[in-house]
Amino acid sequence: MVYEALILAALLLVATFPYLAVAGDSTAGLRRHLLQGWVLGVAGAYFIAFWARGGQTVPMKTWRIRLEREEGGRVGLVRAAARYVLALLGLATLGAGYFWAFLDRDGQFLHDRLAGTRLVDARLPPAGDGAA
Numbered sequence: 001m002v003y004e005a006l007i008l009a010a011l012l013l014v015a016t017f018p019y020l021a022v023a024g025d026s027t028a029g030l031r032r033h034l035l036q037g038w039v040l041g042v043a044g045a046y047f048i049a050f051w052a053r054g055g056q057t058v059p060m061k062t063w064r065i066r067l068e069r070e071e072g073g074r075v076g077l078v079r080a081a082a083r084y085v086l087a088l089l090g091l092a093t094l095g096a097g098y099f100w101a102f103l104d105r106d107g108q109f110l111h112d113r114l115a116g117t118r119l120v121d122a123r124l125p126p127a128g129d130g131a132a
Contacts, residue, residue: 003059008043015042044084051080056122064122071116072127079115086111 019038020026026035050057052075055066067075067083075083090097090111100110112118120127 003062004057007058008046011046012039012042015039040088044081047084048077048080051075051083052077055126061122065119066122066126067117068120068126069116070118074126075117079117083111083115083117086114 016035016039019035023031023034026032047057050060051067055068055075060066067080069075069079087097087109090100090109097110100113101107104110104113106118108118
């Protein structure tokens with residue numbers, strides 16, 4: 001997660017420049033909320049694109065982790081988007097969706113359970129090849 005946070009921080013830093021060039025000072029009011037929405041949208045585009053395309057972000061490749069559907073195979077855009085939104089909700093509840101992994105029989109995060117996805121060892125061949 002630390003490696004992912006570093007990559008995401010760099011991406012968001014670069015993505016914020018064009019927003020600030022257009023909107024100007026965004027430290028308060030509507031502009032601040034629009035900036036927050038912009039940041040969530042850029043982060044979502046990053047995760048959803050990588051998860052749907054190959055099941056891995058750059059840090060996930062490094063750590064040999066792949067995201068796939070619960071029954072195997074590629075995640076697809078809709079399921080990747082659902083996972084992103086559910087992960088945000090799990091984070092917004094003081095990390096409850098992430099602490100769920102300690103209680104889950106398979107050690108899965110709550111957003112993976114709800115989205116029908118799972119994290120697997122990328123060294124293993126994919127269980128299926130269809131897209132959702």
